Amino acid sequence: MNPFTGARILIAAVPERKDVFEVELRGQTVVWFSQKRGGRPRTSESSYGSRQQAQTIYQQIIARQATAKGLKEVGPSQHLGPAVPEGSGSTLLLDELFAAGDPRVVDEVLGCTSQKKLGALAKPWFEAAFEDVRPEMRRALLRYVDDGCDRHFHRQLVKRLFKLAEQRGDDELMAHFLVAFDRLSRRIIVEGKIWSRGSYVTRSELASNPALLAKISSKTSPKAKTDRFTRATRHYLARRVFRYFRTIGRSDPARYGKAMRLAMPLYRDEHLDSSARLLDAWSLVHVLFAWSDVIVRDPRGIRVAEGRAVSELSPAPYWPAAWRGVRDELFEQLGQARSRTVRVWTARWLEKEYAGELQGLPIAMLRPLLASPHDEVVAFAAKLLASARGLDTVSVDEWLGLLRIENFDVVPMLVDAFEKHVSPKRVSLEQCIELALSRMASVAELGLRWARQKATGNASEIATIGRVAQATVASVRTEGAAWLLALLDASAHFRPEQLRDLFDSRFADVRTVAAEYLEKKPKDASGVPLWFSLLESPYDDVRALVVKNAATWQQEAGPDELAHLASTVILAVHTGANTKQSMLRRIADRAAEKPAEADRWLPVLSFALRSVRVPERVGALAALTRAAVAHDELRSAIERHLPELSIGAQVAR
Numbered sequence: 001m002n003p004f005t006g007a008r009i010l011i012a013a014v015p016e017r018k019d020v021f022e023v024e025l026r027g028q029t030v031v032w033f034s035q036k037r038g039g040r041p042r043t044s045e046s047s048y049g050s051r052q053q054a055q056t057i058y059q060q061i062i063a064r065q066a067t068a069k070g071l072k073e074v075g076p077s078q079h080l081g082p083a084v085p086e087g088s089g090s091t092l093l094l095d096e097l098f099a100a101g102d103p104r105v106v107d108e109v110l111g112c113t114s115q116k117k118l119g120a121l122a123k124p125w126f127e128a129a130f131e132d133v134r135p136e137m138r139r140a141l142l143r144y145v146d147d148g149c150d151r152h153f154h155r156q157l158v159k160r161l162f163k164l165a166e167q168r169g170d171d172e173l174m175a176h177f178l179v180a181f182d183r184l185s186r187r188i189i190v191e192g193k194i195w196s197r198g199s200y201v202t203r204s205e206l207a208s209n210p211a212l213l214a215k216i217s218s219k220t221s222p223k224a225k226t227d228r229f230t231r232a233t234r235h236y237l238a239r240r241v242f243r244y245f246r247t248i249g250r251s252d253p254a255r256y257g258k259a260m261r262l263a264m265p266l267y268r269d270e271h272l273d274s275s276a277r278l279l280d281a282w283s284l285v286h287v288l289f290a291w292s293d294v295i296v297r298d299p300r301g302i303r304v305a306e307g308r309a310v311s312e313l314s315p316a317p318y319w320p321a322a323w324r325g326v327r328d329e330l331f332e333q334l335g336q337a338r339s340r341t342v343r344v345w346t347a348r349w350l351e352k353e354y355a356g357e358l359q360g361l362p363i364a365m366l367r368p369l370l371a372s373p374h375d376e377v378v379a380f381a382a383k384l385l386a387s388a389r390g391l392d393t394v395s396v397d398e399w400l401g402l403l404r405i406e407n408f409d410v411v412p413m414l415v416d417a418f419e420k421h422v423s424p425k426r427v428s429l430e431q432c433i434e435l436a437l438s439r440m441a442s443v444a445e446l447g448l449r450w451a452r453q454k455a456t457g458n459a460s461e462i463a464t465i466g467r468v469a470q471a472t473v474a475s476v477r478t479e480g481a482a483w484l485l486a487l488l489d490a491s492a493h494f495r496p497e498q499l500r501d502l503f504d505s506r507f508a509d510v511r512t513v514a515a516e517y518l519e520k521k522p523k524d525a526s527g528v529p530l531w532f533s534l535l536e537s538p539y540d541d542v543r544a545l546v547v548k549n550a551a552t553w554q555q556e557a558g559p560d561e562l563a564h565l566a567s568t569v570i571l572a573v574h575t576g577a578n579t580k581q582s583m584l585r586r587i588a589d590r591a592a593e594k595p596a597e598a599d600r601w602l603p604v605l606s607f608a609l610r611s612v613r614v615p616e617r618v619g620a621l622a623a624l625t626r627a628a629v630a631h632d633e634l635r636s637a638i639e640r641h642l643p644e645l646s647i648g649a650q651v652a653r
Contacts, residue, residue: 019504022077025058027051032061033080040207041188043080090135091117098125098137106140112152115227122160130168145176148183152227162237166244171255177261178241182271182281184234186212187301189276194574206276206303235301249319257322264346268341275310287346290318315349325356328365334377335368335535347380358582366412367398370467375407382410391421400431403443411440424450429464436468436476443575444473448480457487468503476512478631481505481513503534503542592640 020041023032029044048054092112097105098121129138143160149158165173182375187206193650210215215232229237249256265288272278279285279295279302289295294308304310317323323330327350334346338474351360366388369381385391399418405411427450435447449469465487468480481502488499502514518530534546628635 006239019617022080023058023061024067024077024080025054028054029057030054030061032075032079035188036188038433040190041209054595080146095451101134101136103136103140103143106143107136109144109157110147110151114323115153115156118154119156119160122157123164123618126161126164126168130170141172142176145173145180146440147180149177150182150184150228155227155229155233156231162241166240171248171259172262173365174241174244175259178245178263178283179271181234181238181241182267182283184229184283185231185238185280185301187276187280188272206279206301223562224234235282242283242286246318249322251320253322257326257329258317260322261326261333263287264333265336265338267337267342269339270340272339275304284341286318288341289313289316291316293298317349317350323349325352327357331365331369334380335372340374340376343374343376347376350380358384359387361388363388363394370402370405375410376434378405378407379410382407382413385413385417391417394421396426396431400434403435403438403440408438412442415442415446419446424453427454428624433464433467436480437471439472441473441475444471444476448476448483449589452483455487457490462487462491466501469505470507474507477507478509478513481510482517485513485517499530500534503537503539508539508541511539511541515541518545519549 020035021032022034023030028049028051029047033041033043035041046057048057061164079501092111094105094108094117097108109118109121123142125137128134129141145161160236161173162177163169165177186209188209189204190207191204194241212228212234213230214227215230228487245256245259248259256578263283267281267284272281272284282302285295285302286297292313294305294310294312294314296303296305325445330346330350334343334350337343337346359385366381370385371380372381388650398420402414403413403418429451432447432451432454436444436445437449438447448471451465451468455465462484465480465484469477471477471480484502485499499514500516502510505511505514534542537543537546
C-alpha cells in the first residue's frame with residue numbers, strides 16, 4: 001500500500017498475497033471456491049430443494065464474506081470457470097443460421113447445451129470452413145475456438161473439431177487450438193513452510209485447481225460425472241496440440257515457424273496475467289523457452305527450477321531454425337502481439353539473432369513500432385532510431401506525435417534524434433509551446449529553448465507564449481514565466497492587467513515569480529485596476545500581496561472591494577499572522593479616515609478581533625481608539641458594534 005496515495009502497489013514477478021473467495025448460484029446449487037493468502041484452495045457445492053432456497057443461502061454467504069471478513073467484489077469468477085447456461089438455446093435457429101452462413105451462429109453455438117446436437121455439428125462445420133470453402137463459416141469457427149473451448153457440454157464438439165483439424169493438417173486452426181488449450185490448466189500458487197537448516201522456510205508451489213475434477217476412472221471414481229474437461233484431459237490436449245507442431249518442426253521448420261507466428265499474436269495479456277498462468281501455458285513455454293535452465297518440464301506441469309525466477313527467462317525456442325531468416329515477419333509479430341510475454345521475447349530474439357541487420361533500417365519499418373501503445377515495443381524501436389535511414393523525410397507532425405510518448409527511457413533518445421534531424425526553422429512557435437507543455441522534462445526544455453529562439457515579443461505572440469506558465473515541468477514553468485515577464489516589460493503595448501493570468505495560475509512558483517516582478521515595478525506603474533482584479537484571487541499568497549501593497553490602491557477602493565478582501569483574509573484558515581494583523585490595521589485606519597463608513601467596517605472588525613490572537617489585536621485596537629477619541633460619531637458606532645470595548649475617560653482625554 002502506498003502510504004501517501006493509499007493505492008495498492010504490485011511488484012512484478014512477486015505473486016500478490018490476498019484472500020480469494022468465489023461463489024456462484026447455478027440453478028438450485030451453490031458452488032464456492034476459497035483460498036486463504038497463499039494457502040491450499042478449497043471448493044464445495046451444495047444443492048437445495050428450490051431455487052429460492054438456494055438464492056437465500058447464496059445471499060447469506062455473500063453478506064457473511066463482506067461483513068465478517070471484509071472481502072469486496074472484484075469481478076467474475078476466475079477459478080470456478082464458466083457457469084452452466086440456463087436453457088439450451090434454439091437448435092432450430094442454430095440450424096437456420098448455419099445453413100445461411102450467418103456469423104451469428106457462433107453465439108447460438110456458445111449458448112447451446114445439447115451435447116448430441118453439438119457433437120453432430122462438428123464435421124459439417126469443419127467441412128464448410130476447411131480451405132475457406134465458406135469464409136464466413138471459417139471465421140466463425142476460429143472465433144468459437146478463441147472463446148477458450150471450456151464451456152459446459154461442449155467436450156464432444158471441441159474434441160471432434162480438434163481431431164478433424166489434426167487429420168487434415170489445418171495449421172491455422174491448430175494454432176488457434178494451441179492458444180485455447182494453453183488456457184485450460186489453471187493451477188494456483190500456494191505457499192508452504194519447510195524445515196531447512198534449522199529454521200522454517202516459506203516456499204511457493206503450484207497446486208491443481210480443486211474446482212476441476214482430476215479424472216474419471218472406474219477404479220477411483222466410478223460415479224463421477226462432469227460436463228467439462230477433467231484436469232487429466234486438459235493436460236493431454238495441451239501436450240497433444242504441441243506434439244502436432246513439434247512433429248512439423250522436425251521436418252519442415254519453415255512451416256512450423258509460419259504457424260507459430262500465427263499463434264503468438266493470439267495470446268493476450270489477460271491469458272498470461274501471472275507467473276502461474278505463464279507456466280500453465282505448456283505450448284507457449286515450449287515454443288519460446290523450451291531449453292531454458294530456468295524451467296523444469298514436469299509431467300504434472302512446468303515449474304520453475306530451484307533458486308530461479310520466472311523473470312530470468314530468456315529466449316530459448318524449441319526449434320531455433322524456425323525463427324532465423326524471418327526478420328520482417330518478426331517485426332510484424334512484434335507490432336501485432338497482444339501479450340507482453342510475446343512482445344518481450346520477440347524484441348530480445350531480434351536483438352540476439354539479428355543484431356547486424358537492425359542497423360540502418362528504413363524508418364518505414366520503425367514507424368508502426370514507434371506508434372505502438374506498448375512501452376517495450378516503443379523502447380525497442382527507439383534504440384534503432386539513431387541509425388535508421390530516412391529520418392530527414394519524417395514530417396514535423398510525426399515527430400511531434402513521437403515526442404508525446406511518455407516513457408522515461410525512450411524520450412531522451414527521441415529528443416536527440418529530433419534535434420539532429422529537424423531544424424528549428426521547421427517548427428512554429430505554437431508547436432514549440434506545445435512541446436514546452438509536455439510532462440517529459442527533456443521535451444519541455446527543448447520546446448522552451450526553441451521558443452525563445454523564435455519569439456520576437458510582438459503583441460500577437462504574447463498570448464501564445466503565456467501558455468508556458470502552465471507547463472507541467474517546474475523548471476520550464478518558472479523560466480517560461482520569467483521570460484514572459486521580460487517580454488511584457490519590453491513591449492510598448494504592456495498593460496498591467498496582462499499580469500493577472502500569472503497570478504491566476506494554479507502553480508505557486510508562477511505566482512511567486514509574478515509577485516517578485518510586480519513588487520520591483522514602480523508603485524504608480526502597476527495600476528489600480530490590476531490590484532482590484534487581484535482582490536478576487538482564491539490564493540492566500542496573492543491576497544497577502546494585495547494587503548501588503550494596500551497603500552497603492554486603498555484610496556481608490558470602494559467599501560465593497562475592501563470589505564470583500566477583509567472578509568477573505570480574516571476568514572482564511574491558513575493565512576499568516578502578519579497578513580491578518582496588517583488587514584486589521586487597514587480596517588481600523590479606513591474606519592478612522594471615513595467615519596461615515598464605520599457601520600460597514602465595525603461588524604467585520606468585531607468578528608476579526610475575536611478570531612485572532614492577542615498580539616494581532618493590539619495595533620488595530622490602538623488605531624481604532626485614537627480615531628474614536630477624535631471622532632464622536634465613530635465612538636458611538638464602536639459602542640454599538642463593540643460593546644465589550646470600553647474607552648475610559650483617561651483615554652478620551
